[in-house]
Amino acid sequence: MHFDMILGQPSPSSVNSSATVSFGCGTHLGGGLIETPTLFxxxxxxxxxxxxxxxxxxTREIITNAFSHCLKGDGNGGGILALGAVVEPSIVYSPxxxxxxxxxxxxxxxxxxxQLLSIDPVAFLPAKYGDRGTTIDSGTTLAYLFSEVYxxxxxxxxxxxxxxxxxxxxPCCLVSTSVDKFPLVSFNFAGGASMDVKPAQYLVQSDFRNAGLWCIxxxxxxxxxxxxxxxVLKDKIVVYDLAN
Incomplete structure (x- = not known):
């Protein structure tokens, strides 16, 4: 792979680059996480x-149009990123x-x-002009839910x-023992896919005065x-299959 710098937002045909694959990173982003589409x-x-x-x-037929990741949930970061198709018979896909x-x-x-929560299914649907709806984003640390869901x-x-x-x-509480006593949360998707989120995954340990303080x-x-x-994505194989 070669790396070239691309300034601004030129069209792909105007980029003077010999790089087989072009990518870059931002040095400054501003605005609210939810309100500013460019932050995605x-x-x-x-x-x-x-x-x-x-x-x-x-496009260059080097890989299939898919990738996957498994993010480590032990608090030290890291994980696995795989480019291309993943062969795992137990994976259940949702469109x-x-x-x-x-x-x-x-x-x-x-x-x-x-136990299913009493939530109007309309709360999960995208609006007419593309807002609302639910997205998967490994670049976001927490999980953000509409008030009628939250x-x-x-x-x-x-x-x-x-x-x-x-x-x-x-919402927080002091925990002197294991957090495993708290409930399991399951997100259910179209196609029969379900993602279970354990307490150790959705609870965040706070640095506020007490090591036993955990918050949702x-x-x-x-x-x-x-x-x-x-x-909610930690310790799970998440596959983004755009080829099928």
Whole structure:
């Protein structure tokens, strides 16, 4: 692979580069996470657009138009990134909704300890002009849910906390033993795919005075997109198959 610098946003045909694959990185981004679409550009270039690294490699028939990752959830970072198709018989696929910018996935319901939450299915649907909907984004640390999804989820979880309180807008509690006693959260997608999120994944340990302080990492948003970020993607093989 060769690396060239591309300034501005020229069209692909105007780029004077001999690089087999072109990609770059930003040095400064501003604006709100939810409100500014450009902040979904990614940190390396694995979006669904034609200039993404995967799209360029697949166009040259070096790999199939797919990639996958498994992010380590032990707090030290790292993981595995695989370019091309992944052969794993146990993987259940859910169709991606058409989009040039984001990886939209059809979230249909959420369950807590196997019990489906009472959420209007309309809350999961994208709006007419492409906002709302649910996206998968490994470049986002937490998970952002619409209020009509977030509120019943938190309401079903907090009663299982001992002496809960709110810190910086997030439900928290002190835990002296294992966090495994807290409920399992399942995101159910079209096609029969389901993603289970364990307490150790959705709970974020706080640095605020006490090492036993844990807070729920789900965040509430009123507009934009729902984003399923690293909080729920850790310790899972996530496959982005754009070829099928």
């Amino acid at each position: 550009d990614g940190t390396f270039g694995f979006g669904p657009g034609p200039l993404s690294v995967v799209s360029q490699l697949s 991606l909704a058409p989009s040039k910018c984001h990886y939209y996935i059809n979230l249909e319901s959420i369950a807590v300890n196997g 509120n019943p989820l938190i309401t079903s979880m907090v009663p299982q906390f001992s002496h809960p309180f709110v810190l910086a807008g997030n 990492g789900f965040q509430k948003v009123e507009s934009g997109h729902q984003i399923l970020g690293d909080l």
